[in-house]
Amino acid sequence: MKLSTERILTTHVGSLPRPDGLLALLQAEERGLEHDAAELEATARAAVAAAVARQVDAGIDIVSDGEMSKIAYTFYVKHRLDGIGAAGPDIDRGTGALPGRDLLDHPDFHDRVRASQGQWIGAFERPCCIGPVAYADRDPLERDLANLAAAVAAAGPGEAFMNAASPGVLTKFVPNAHYASEDAYVAALADAMKTEYEAIVDAGFLLQIDCPDLGSARHNQYQHLDERAFLRIAERNVEAVNHATAGIPADRMRLHICWGNYEGPHTHDVALATVLPICMKARPAGFLFEGANPRHEHEWEDLARGVIPDDKVLIPGVIDSTSNFVEHPRLIAQRLCRYADIVGRERVIAGADCGFGTFAAAEPQVAASVVWSKFEALAEGARIATQRLWPVSAA
Numbered sequence: 001m002k003l004s005t006e007r008i009l010t011t012h013v014g015s016l017p018r019p020d021g022l023l024a025l026l027q028a029e030e031r032g033l034e035h036d037a038a039e040l041e042a043t044a045r046a047a048v049a050a051a052v053a054r055q056v057d058a059g060i061d062i063v064s065d066g067e068m069s070k071i072a073y074t075f076y077v078k079h080r081l082d083g084i085g086a087a088g089p090d091i092d093r094g095t096g097a098l099p100g101r102d103l104l105d106h107p108d109f110h111d112r113v114r115a116s117q118g119q120w121i122g123a124f125e126r127p128c129c130i131g132p133v134a135y136a137d138r139d140p141l142e143r144d145l146a147n148l149a150a151a152v153a154a155a156g157p158g159e160a161f162m163n164a165a166s167p168g169v170l171t172k173f174v175p176n177a178h179y180a181s182e183d184a185y186v187a188a189l190a191d192a193m194k195t196e197y198e199a200i201v202d203a204g205f206l207l208q209i210d211c212p213d214l215g216s217a218r219h220n221q222y223q224h225l226d227e228r229a230f231l232r233i234a235e236r237n238v239e240a241v242n243h244a245t246a247g248i249p250a251d252r253m254r255l256h257i258c259w260g261n262y263e264g265p266h267t268h269d270v271a272l273a274t275v276l277p278i279c280m281k282a283r284p285a286g287f288l289f290e291g292a293n294p295r296h297e298h299e300w301e302d303l304a305r306g307v308i309p310d311d312k313v314l315i316p317g318v319i320d321s322t323s324n325f326v327e328h329p330r331l332i333a334q335r336l337c338r339y340a341d342i343v344g345r346e347r348v349i350a351g352a353d354c355g356f357g358t359f360a361a362a363e364p365q366v367a368a369s370v371v372w373s374k375f376e377a378l379a380e381g382a383r384i385a386t387q388r389l390w391p392v393s394a395a
Contacts, residue, residue, distance in 0.1 A: 001159075001205055001251045001252065001253075001254070001285060001286055001313065002061075002062070002158055002159045003313065003346055003347070004346065005025045005346050006386075006390065006392055007382070007383075007386040007390065008336055008340075008345070008348060008350055008382040008383075008385045008386050009061040009158065009349045009350065009382070010059060010060050010061050010062070010347070010349070010350045010351075010375075010379050010382050011060060011061060011063075011161070011315060011349055011350070011351050012055075012060065012064070012351055012355075012356075012375070012378075013063035013163075013208075013210075013256055013258075013288060013321070013351065013352050013353070013354050013355045014064045014066070014073070014161070014162075014163040014208060014210070014256075014340075014354040014355050015022065015064075015066060015067040015070075015073060015163070015355030015356060015357040015358050016064075016066035016067070016068055016355070016357045016368075016371065017356055017357045017364045017366075017367075017368040017371060018047065018066075018068055018111070018357060018360050019047055019050075021043055021104075022040075022043045022044060022047045022068060022356065023360055023362065024040070025039065025040040025044075026040070026069075026070075026071050026360050027071070027197065027360065029071070030071045030075070030094060030334075031125075031332065034357065035080065038039075039141055041143060043376075044068050044069040044143075044147065044148070044149045045143075047066070047067075047068040048065045048068050048147040048148060048150075048151045049081075049124060049147075049150065049151040049154060049155075051063075051064075051065065051066035051068060051151070051153045051273065052065065052066075052148070052151035052152060052154075052157065052160070052186055053151070053154065053155040053156075054057065054372060055157065055375065056134040056155045056157050057166065058372055058375035058376050058378075058379060059375065059376060059379025059380070059382075060157070060375055060378070060379065061158040061377070062157065062158060062159045062161060063152070063157040063159075063160050063161075064090050064148075064160065064161050064162060064163065064208075065144060065147060065148040065151065065162060065344050066158075066357065067163055067355070067357060068147075068350055069140065069144055069147070070358045070360070071185060071359070071360045072173070072360065072373060073146055073163060073165060073210055073355065073358055073359075074165045074169055074170055074172075074173035074356065075173060075174075076140075076165075077127070077170060077174060077193075078127040078174070079140050079311050080132060080134075080135060080137050080138070080140055080196070081133050081134065081135060081136060082131065082132070082134045082136040082190055083129055083130065083131035083132050083133035083134065083178065084127050084128070084129060084133065084264060085127065085128060085130045085131075086125055086127070086128065086130075087125070087127075087128035087130075087175075087177070097115075097245060097366060098220050098221065098223060099220065099367070100216070100219045100220045100223075100260060100264065100266075100268065101219045101220070101267075101268035102219060102264055102266055102267045102268045102269075103264060104263040104266065104267075105264055105265065105268075109264065109265070113262065113264065114261065118247075121314050126173075126174075126175070127173075127174045128174060128175055128176075128177050129174055129175065129176045129177055129178050129179065129185060129280070130177055130178055131178050132188065132342075133185075133188045133189060133192045134191075134192050135192050135193070135194075135195035135196065136207070138195070138199070139141070141196055141199055142199075145162070145199065145200070145203040145205070147247075148160055148162060148180075148203075148205065149203065149204070150241060160205050161205055161206035161207070161208045161254060162200045162203075162205045162206070162207065163207065163208045163209075163210055164193065164196050164197055164200060164207060164208070164209055165193070165209075165210055165239055166193075166209050166210060166211040166213060166237065166240075167186045167187075167189035167190045167237065167241065167244065168195060168211060168213030168214070168217070168233075168234075168236075168237030168241075169211060169212050169213040169217075170187060170189050170211070171185060171186060171189075171221075171392075172192075172212075172213065172217060172220075172221045179363070183236065186236060186237065186240050187240065187386070189240070190240040190241070190243050190244040191243075191244070193244055194243075194244040194245075194247075197209070197244055197245055197248060198247060198248060198304065198354065198365040201248050201249075201252045201253070202296060203216055205251065206252055206254060206255045206286075207245075207248065207252060207254070207284075207345055208253070208254040208255070208256055208286075209241055209253065209254070209255050209256070209284060209290070210244075210256050211237070211241070211255055211256060211257050211282075212256075212257065212258050212259075212260065212261075213233075213237050214234050214236070214237065214238070214257045214278065214279055215257045215258050215259045215260075215269070215270060215275065215290075216258060216259045216260035216269075217230075217233075218230050218258070218268075218269070218270035219259075219268040219269060219270070223268070227270070231268070231274070231275070231278065235278055236279045238278055238279070238281050238282045240364070241255070241282055241283065241284075242281075242282065242283045245283050245284070246283075248283075250283045250284060250285045250311065251285045251311075253283065253284035253285060253286065254284050254285070254286030254287070254288055254315065255279070255282050255284040255286065255287055255288065256288040256289075256354075257275070257279060257287075257288070257289050257290075258289070258290055258353065258354045259290060259293065259295070259296065259391055261321055261322060261353075261354035261355065261358050261365075262322060262365070263323065263365065265295075266293070266295035266296075267295075269295055269296070271299070271302070272289065272296060272299040272302055272303070273299065273302035273306060276302070276303070276306050277306075277307070277342070280306075280307065280308065280309055280312065285311055285312060285313055286312075286313045286315050286349070287312055287313065287314055287315060288315040288316075288317070289314075289315075289316060289317065290316075290317045290353040290354065291316035291317045291318055291335060291339070291353070292318055292319055292320040292327065292335070292352075292353050293317070293320060293322075293353050297335075298379040300316075300338045300342070301333075301338060302340045303339070303342055308342070308343055312343070312347070313343075313347050313348070314339050314343055314347060314348050314349070314351075315348075315349045315350075315351040316335065316339050316348070316351060317351050317352050317353030317354070318332045318335040318336055318352075318378065318381065319332065319352050319353065319374045319375075319378050320352075320353050321352055321353045321355060321356055321365070322353075322354075322365050322366070323366070324366055324370045325369060326370060326373045326374050326376070326377050327374065327377055327378075327381070328381075329377050329380035329381040329383075329384055330381070330384060331381070332350065332377060332378060332380075332381025332382070332384075332385070333381045333382075333384035333385040334387065335381075336348060336350055336381065336382065336385040337385055337388055337389065340385070340389050345389040345390070350381065350382045350385070352374075352378070356371045375381070
């Protein structure tokens with residue numbers, strides 16, 4: 001993972017809004033409708049090239065492929081893993097998909113969320129674990145790696161990363177109907193996803209493991225448990241990540257947590273201070289977390305009081321991924337300087353709260369043009385923070 005002793009670098013969480021032509025093809029593929037597979041591959045390749053070039057133009061140092069080939073950051077595994085298929089009539093398709101406790105407290109807002117999410121939730125059949133999981137088809141992964149490599153070679157960013165789902169988060173979005181226990185399912189997923197994790201790093205990219213299971217799962221998937229029981233699950237999920245990445249250098253990885261990428265009350269979110277000790281046990285050196293979300297921005301104070309190992313790099317979200325407000329660069333700089341005061345300026349990278357295209361929806365929460373304005377503000381905020389943190393070299 002490239003760090004800087006001269007300035008604050010910039011990155012984001014990964015997913016970006018897909019262009020309309022690609023969106024239609026992805027949705028057709030996911031629904032099993034007739035489509036031109038070659039056209040889908042070509043359109044995805046072009047979309048990755050355009051997304052990487054635009055990230056560089058916006059001032060992003062550490063870029064991604066925007067998850068252009070994926071319908072969602074978890075559902076994509078159905079195209080790569082054996083044992084994942086359609087849920088039968090006797091399978092609870094809603095397993096793990098409980099509405100957040102904050103939404104249950106506000107049924108009027110919950111109705112609004114369900115109406116807005118109906119554009120994609122009802123359109124796709126939920127994948128399910130119906131047999132032993134194993135990494136079976138590497139072709140989609142190899143295409144993703146080749147597309148990102150070509151885009152990076154053309155645009156010349158400082159570095160690039162690729163997202164992959166954690167074993168723990170897959171238990172929510174790809175419910176288990178085969179293994180005797182969730183523990184056994186998580187262990188099997190860790191063994192299977194190891195193939196993808198190692199391939200991403202072997203291709204020369206940073207691996208980002210997406211772990212909302214360490215945050216948002218508390219108030220939705222595991223809302224029926226007490227805090228101690230949830231923390232045992234979080235420990236198990238981190239152990240699964242560590243097992244799956246045992247052969248990968250820690251400084252080639254980043255781990256992302258979030259509390260659900262949606263605008264909402266978030267009044268039942270688990271505190272960062274509560275899960276931080278467990279998160280710090282994860283092997284990845286980079287730690288991406290929400291720092292712009294108004295329910296969590298204050299937690300920089302908890303990080304200042306927490307124990308952060310010397311090898312960890314903080315990548316706080318300093319722009320929100322659910323609002324069309326474009327943050328002022330000075331506000332972004334203020335946020336970054338807080339974290340630099342905690343771990344030192346060389347161990348802070350400017351990031352975003354979550355992805356801007358978590359699901360390939362026709363109407364993303366943040367308009368595509370606003371995403372790029374946010375990235376430009378992020379880059380400008382990082383420049384202002386650099387001037388404040390390196391006043392002599394910046395003069």
